[in-house]
Amino acid sequence: xxxxxxxxxxxxxxxxxxxxxxxFGEVQKENIFPVEHLKATDSALKVKIGDPAPDFNLxxxxxxxxxxxxxxxxxxxxxxxxxxxxxxxxxxxxxxxxIVENLFKQNQTILIxxxxxxxxxxxxxTQAMGKIWFPVVSDFWPHxxxxxxxxxxxxxxxxxxxxFIIDKQGIIRYVDVHDINSRPDLETLIQELxxxx
Amino acid sequence: xxxMAGTLLFFIIVACVFSGxxxxxxxxGGGESTPAPEIILPRPTSPAHLTYLGVxxxxxxxxxxxxxxxxxxxxxxxxxxxxxxxxxxxxNSLFELIQSRxxxxxxxxxxxxxxxxxxxxxxxxxxxxxxxxxFSDPDFTNTYKLLTDVQTPSFFVLNKGVLGKRKIxxxxxxxxxxxxxxxxxxxxxxxxx
Numbered sequence: 001x002x003x004x005x006x007x008x009x010x011x012x013x014x015x016x017x018x019x020x021x022x023x024f025g026e027v028q029k030e031n032i033f034p035v036e037h038l039k040a041t042d043s044a045l046k047v048k049i050g051d052p053a054p055d056f057n058l059x060x061x062x063x064x065x066x067x068x069x070x071x072x073x074x075x076x077x078x079x080x081x082x083x084x085x086x087x088x089x090x091x092x093x094x095x096x097x098x099i100v101e102n103l104f105k106q107n108q109t110i111l112i113x114x115x116x117x118x119x120x121x122x123x124x125x126t127q128a129m130g131k132i133w134f135p136v137v138s139d140f141w142p143h144x145x146x147x148x149x150x151x152x153x154x155x156x157x158x159x160x161x162x163x164f165i166i167d168k169q170g171i172i173r174y175v176d177v178h179d180i181n182s183r184p185d186l187e188t189l190i191q192e193l194x195x196x197x
Numbered sequence: 198x199x200x201m202a203g204t205l206l207f208f209i210i211v212a213c214v215f216s217g218x219x220x221x222x223x224x225x226g227g228g229e230s231t232p233a234p235e236i237i238l239p240r241p242t243s244p245a246h247l248t249y250l251g252v253x254x255x256x257x258x259x260x261x262x263x264x265x266x267x268x269x270x271x272x273x274x275x276x277x278x279x280x281x282x283x284x285x286x287x288x289n290s291l292f293e294l295i296q297s298r299x300x301x302x303x304x305x306x307x308x309x310x311x312x313x314x315x316x317x318x319x320x321x322x323x324x325x326x327x328x329x330x331x332f333s334d335p336d337f338t339n340t341y342k343l344l345t346d347v348q349t350p351s352f353f354v355l356n357k358g359v360l361g362k363r364k365i366x367x368x369x370x371x372x373x374x375x376x377x378x379x380x381x382x383x384x385x386x387x388x389x390x
Contacts, residue, residue, distance in 0.1 A: 006201060092277035096317070099282060099324045129279050183277070187316035 031128075035087045040179040043160055046151030049175060053079075053166040054149040058114070058137035061122050066112065066137050069170065076109040076196055077166040078189070081147060083158040083180055085117045085125035093161075093183055094129060094136075100186070101133045107193040108168075112137060116144045116159055152177060163189060167196050233355045233363040234342035236261040236271070238309070238332040246330040250305060261307075261355070262363070268304040268387045269363070273340055273351040274331075276313050276321040281350045284372045285325035288350075291376035292328055298380070303389055307332065311340035311347055343368075352379075356387040 047054065057067040071077050082093060094113055097104075104111055111134040115122065118140040126132050139146045139159065147159035154160060163184055165174035174192045178184045240259040241247055247254050252263045261269060272288055274281040288306065295304050308331040310318040318333045334340050343353050348370050356366035366386045373379035384390060 006204065092275065095279045095282065096277035098279075099276070100320055103320075130283065185314065186320075187314060190316075 031086060032088055033084075033086050035084075038180050040181065041160055041177055042154040042156075042180075043152050043177070045175070045177055046149065047164075047172055047175070049172055051172050052170050053077075053164065053172050054146070055170075056137075056139075056146045056149070058139060058146065059119055061119060061126055061136045061138070066135050068112075068166065071110055071168075072170045073168055076107065076168055076193065077164075078104070078109055078111045078193070079162075079164040079166065080111060080113050081150075081152060081159040081162040081164075082113065082115050083154070083161055085115060085121050094126070094132065096183075096186060097134065098129060098132050100190075103190050104134075104193070107190075107196065109165075109193055109196075110134065114139055114146065114159075116140055116147060116153075116157065154180075165189075165192055165196070230364045230366065233261075233353075233365050236309075236339050236342060238307075238334075238339065239315075241330050241332075243330075250307075250330060264305060266303055266305045267357045268366075268383070268389065269355045270304065270306045270383075271343070271353045271355065272306065272308045273311050273343060273347070273349055273353070274308050274321070275311050275349045276317040278349045280372065281321075282325075284350050285321075285327065287372060287376060289325065289327060291373075291379060294376045294380055300389065304387075305329070309334050309339055311337055311349060354383050354387065 053068060055068045057065050060066045068077060068079075080093070080097065097111055097113075113126075113132075113134060113136040116139045117125070119138045122136050122138055126136055144153040144157060144159060147153040150162070150164070152160040152162045161178045161180045161184070163174070163176040163178070164172055167173050173196060176184055176189075238259050238261070240252070240255065240257060241250070242254070244254075250259075250264050251266065252259060270291075274284075288308075292306055295301055295306070306329040308318075308327065308329065310321065310331060310333050312335060313321070313333050314335055315333045318331045321327070322331050332339075337347065340347055343365075344351055350372060352367075352369040352373070353365055354367040355363045357363050367383055369379075
């Protein structure tokens with residue numbers, strides 16, 4: 001009896017030793033998938049400044065669907081396409097936008113995040129960013145159909161890292177199909193927003 | 198019976214020591230004394246920040262060697278990093294704790310925004326009401342002097358020794374568990390109370 005008790009206690013002690021790291025973990029180690037340097041862009045743009053922005057109706061992470069035309073007459077829209085959830089650069093871009101909601105509001109602008117990832121993937125990824133103020137939609141199925149309409153679907157099936165500013169009349173006023181490996185400058189985006197009436 | 202109690206006590210101690218040794222939240226480098234690199238930053242223009250650092254206003258870049266305080270805590274952060282965003286109130290609390298313990302002349306805190314522009318650093322400062330100076334480091338020039346594998350937030354404690362040279366007394370990757378334990382860790386290492 002005493003020997004069994006001792007054995008059990010040893011087992012518990014060793015479990016504590018091994019499990020403590022798992023319980024507390026390392027906050028710093030994110031689930032970010034390392035990506036090598038990619039070709040800057042890999043698509044042929046189909047829209048330009050002055051064109052009406054192609055409309056869409058896509059499923060949103062928060063539930064339901066979101067259409068671009070919903071905002072016509074009410075708000076300017078920044079469409080932020082990012083290539084893939086859980087990858088570098090993307091993992092930084094939206095958390096940055098997440099703390100400057102006031103700058104978008106000051107310019108009567110809504111931000112819509114969009115990628116070709118499916119809803120569960122986008123959900124898990126945006127949850128890791130904390131509470132986000134802007135809607136995120138999935139261009140997963142039919143695969144990349146919206147990215148294709150804009151001419152920013154890359155040959156490997158992800159979209160470019162691209163920003164479009166669309167005014168309240170639904171017209172494209174700014175296009176940045178950015179080097180996929182780097183993050184677009186936030187100050188430039190805000191300055192472009194300020195140019196809208 | 199006494200022997201069994203002794204064995205049990207031994208295993209309790211072993212379990213506690215091994216689980217306590219493992220860092221709870223972050224990788225720590227304690228007890229190091231590598232010479233601190235010279236960090237050169239854009240000189241603040243805000244009178245409050247110049248006064249806080251105890252440096253004059255002039256058109257020259259600021260070397261941290263000009264800062265007379267014994268200890269400088271550097272946070273490498275990124276405005277886009279959710280960990281840094283979550284950590285910001287903790288670092289503010291550390292600033293307040295240092296003030297409340299009367300150590301504000303001996304320990305200064307600064308933040309360096311790796312690959313952030315002035316605009317982005319300013320947004321971070323305003324968003325989190327950060328009371329200590331933040332600096333942009335758009336090309337990672339200063340960040341790379343401190344770490345090659347950039348993870349944010351990272352903290353470096355630069356301590357001035359008896360001969361006036363600064364060394365990296367402590368470093369931390371990731372957030373600290375709470376401001377009190379962080380301060381209690383660095384005070385003995387920097388020979389402060």
